[in-house]
Each structure stands twice: as structure tokens, then as C-alpha cells.
Amino acid sequence: MRILLTGSSGWLGRFLAPALRAAGHTVTGLDLAPGPETHVLGSVADRSVxxxxxxxxxxxVIHTAALHKPDIARYPVQAFVDVNVTGTLNLLEAAKAAGHDRxxxxxxxxxxxxxAIRQEKAAEAVWLNEQTGPLAPRNIYGVTKLAAEGLCRLYAAEHGLASVVLRTSRFFPEDDDTHKQPSGENLKAIELLHRRLTVEDAAAAHITALEKAPQLGFGLYIASAPTPFARQDAAALKSDAAALIRERFPETEALFAARGWQLPPSLGRVYDAGLAERELGWRAQTDFAAVLxxxxxxxxxxxxxxxGYTSPLVAGR
Incomplete structure (x- = not known):
């Protein structure tokens, strides 16, 4: 297929474009920032583009372009509405007009x-899946992405444009912009237990979604590394996550210590990607065991x- 990939200069786009070609597709990249995978320069908020x-x-269309949480410090609220909501609407309208089926x-x-979830004051870790709700996003990034999801659902229902929405967990390469301890690689390794996936696995999830969309009509899935925990572990994860990790992975403490890493005393949330495995047929290939x-x-x-990673959009400002 001939795929329009938005956000082609971004971190995901630079991995997804070659993966799409390897799967036999032709890729046209659209992004505000120039890059090796970008052919059309401009914003999805501009219908003419x-x-x-x-x-x-x-x-x-595979639509990865968006303003993200770190962009809150750089852009006004209206920019998030323009890019994340109006941009998604522009693409859905154009896809409908072109007679696309996915x-x-x-x-x-x-x-x-x-x-409330962010503050992690609950007695147990919060188990998060596609049935979690009612949703109350805490910032303009979340509010606009939730609205964009609603547009995809609407166009699937009213116009027959089969749509798959992937709620990806963290895959950015840079340091966390709010948490300083544990830092760097240590934090990313821990997050593969409950709230992270690799960018390669994120790209693979999008290709699977592209293939399966017409069969699904509409689908919404969490894309995250498979967690080794279950709902019944919620209390233990909150009270003493390190002990539970030692129990499940006995060599972890020694391997972490040899690298100067720390085990987390508590984990406040877990993303469950089981539905994507059951319905979409996708499972992340990299998990915490791969780190060990x-x-x-x-x-x-x-x-x-x-x-030191800086997005092309920020680097070009």
C-alpha cells in the first residue's frame, strides 16, 4: 500500500518508515520538520497541506504527528487543539474523501x-486497561489526544473508515522531564515492567494495526511491554515493589547493583496490553527479561x- 505517514521526522517516524518499507509498503512522509523520511513539509493542521x-x-494513513507533553512549555493551548484535534480531523476527512478503508x-x-493517579496516593497500584474510566486527562496534551480518539471512533461508526487507535506507553529516548531518580537507563529498565515499550515495538504495533484495521472496524489498544504482574499484585507493588521484583526475577538485585542501579520501592500504576495481544495479535518483543x-x-x-535527544521540531526552532 501507499502510506501517508505523518510525524515522519519524529522519533517514531524514523523507525516506522523503514519498517513499513520492509513490509512492502511505499511511504510518503509529512512533517513540519525536514528529515530523511519526510517528503511533504507542513502541518496536519493545514488542510491544504x-x-x-x-x-x-x-x-x-498512519497518523503519528502530534504536540506532546514536553511541548506544553513551548506552545499555547490553541496549538494543541490545532495540531492534535483539527489535524486529526483534516486527515480523517481527506481519508474519507479518498475512499480509504483504514x-x-x-x-x-x-x-x-x-x-489523582499521577499523585499515586492510592493504597494499591492502579491497573490500567482499555476499560479504565471515566477518563480525566490532567493536561492539554491528554485532553486533545482523547478528543482525537473520539474523532477516529466517530468516523469509523458514521463513515465506515476502519480505524485503530494505539495508546502507546513511553518510548522516548531522552531523560524523563519530571523524575530525576532513578535516572537514565535505570528508570527506563524499571519502566519496562509496567509503563514502557521500545520504539521498534511501537513501530511493529502500527504495522499490525494497519493490517488488521479493516477486520476490526474500530479498535483501541494499549501498546506497552508485557507486564510480569497481575491485578492481584497491586497491593504488593505499591507497598514493596522491590521485594516482588526480587521474587519474580531473583537475579535482578545483583545485576542492578553491578551497574549501580536501584530497584523501585513502589510502583503506582501498571499498563495492561493484554487486549492488543488477544484482539490485534501484537505483543511487544522486548520486556524486562530482555534487560536482565x-x-x-x-x-x-x-x-x-x-x-541529548532533541526532537527535529524543537531543534529547528
Missing amino acids: VDRAMGLGIDA FVMTSTTSLMISE DALRTGAPLPFAHDP
Whole structure:
């Protein structure tokens, strides 16, 4: 198929474009920032840009472009509405007009996190899946991504445009912008237990969604590394996560200590990607066990970590 990939210069886009080509697709990239995978420069918020890209001959859209949580410090609220909501509407309208039979959109698990969940004051870890609700996003990023999800659902129901929404957990390479301890690679390794996936697995999820969309009509799935925990572990995760990790992975403490890493005393939330495995047929290939394998053998860590990473959009400002 001929795929229009929005956000083609971003972190996900640079992995997704070659993965799509390897799967036999032709890729046209659209992004505000130039990059090796970008062919059309402009914003999805501009309908004329979207129409120009569609005019190049497109069979389906994978929509990864968005303003994200770190952009809150750089852009006004209206920009989030323009890009994340109006941009999604522009693409859905153009896809409908072109007679497409599938549409894939990148969303975020962040929109599931209310301020109460973020504060982690509950007695147990919060178990998060596609049935979690009512949703109360804590910032404009989450609010606009939730609205964009609603548009995809609406166009599937009213116009027959099969759509799959992927609520991806964390896969950014840079350091966390709010948590300083544990830092860097240590934090990313821990997050593979409950709230992270690799960018390669994120790309694979989008390709699977593209293939399965017409069969599903509409689908909304959490995309995250498989957690080794279950709902009944919620209390133990909150009270003494380190003990539970030692129980499930006895060598963890020694392997972490050899690298100067820490185990988490508490985990306040878990993303459950089981529905994506059952309905979409996708499962992340990299999990916490892969981290331990790398630490044990001295192999490179199975996730990207780049404290100096800057998005092309920010770098070009």
C-alpha cells in the first residue's frame, strides 16, 4: 500500500518508515520538520497541506504527528487543539474523501492518568486497561489526544473508515522531564515492567494495526511491554515493589547493583496490553527479561537512551 505517514521526522517516524518499507509498503512522509523520511513539509493542521500530500497517491494513513507533553512549555493551548484535534480531523476527512478503508492513529497512555493517579496516593497500584474510566486527562496534551480518539471512533461508526487507535506507553529516548531518580537507563529498565515499550515495538504495533484495521472496524489498544504482574499484585507493588521484583526475577538485585542501579520501592500504576495481544495479535518483543539478559551477558541494553535527544521540531526552532 501507499502510506501517508505523518510525524515522519519524529522519533517514531524514523523507525516506522523503514519498517513499513520492509513490509512492502511505499511511504510518503509529512512533517513540519525536514528529515530523511519526510517528503511533504507542513502541518496536519493545514488542510491544504494534507490535500497536497493525499494528491501524491495514498491508500491509507498512519497518523503519528502530534504536540506532546514536553511541548506544553513551548506552545499555547490553541496549538494543541490545532495540531492534535483539527489535524486529526483534516486527515480523517481527506481519508474519507479518498475512499480509504483504514486509518491508524498514535495516541498515548498519558491521557488515562488523572491528577489523582499521577499523585499515586492510592493504597494499591492502579491497573490500567482499555476499560479504565471515566477518563480525566490532567493536561492539554491528554485532553486533545482523547478528543482525537473520539474523532477516529466517530468516523469509523458514521463513515465506515476502519480505524485503530494505539495508546502507546513511553518510548522516548531522552531523560524523563519530571523524575530525576532513578535516572537514565535505570528508570527506563524499571519502566519496562509496567509503563514502557521500545520504539521498534511501537513501530511493529502500527504495522499490525494497519493490517488488521479493516477486520476490526474500530479498535483501541494499549501498546506497552508485557507486564510480569497481575491485578492481584497491586497491593504488593505499591507497598514493596522491590521485594516482588526480587521474587519474580531473583537475579535482578545483583545485576542492578553491578551497574549501580536501584530497584523501585513502589510502583503506582501498571499498563495492561493484554487486549492488543488477544484482539490485534501484537505483543511487544522486548520486556524486562530482555534487560536482565543484556545485563547478564554484557550485551547492549535493548532500548534506546539518549539524554541529548532533541526532537527535529524543537531543534529547528
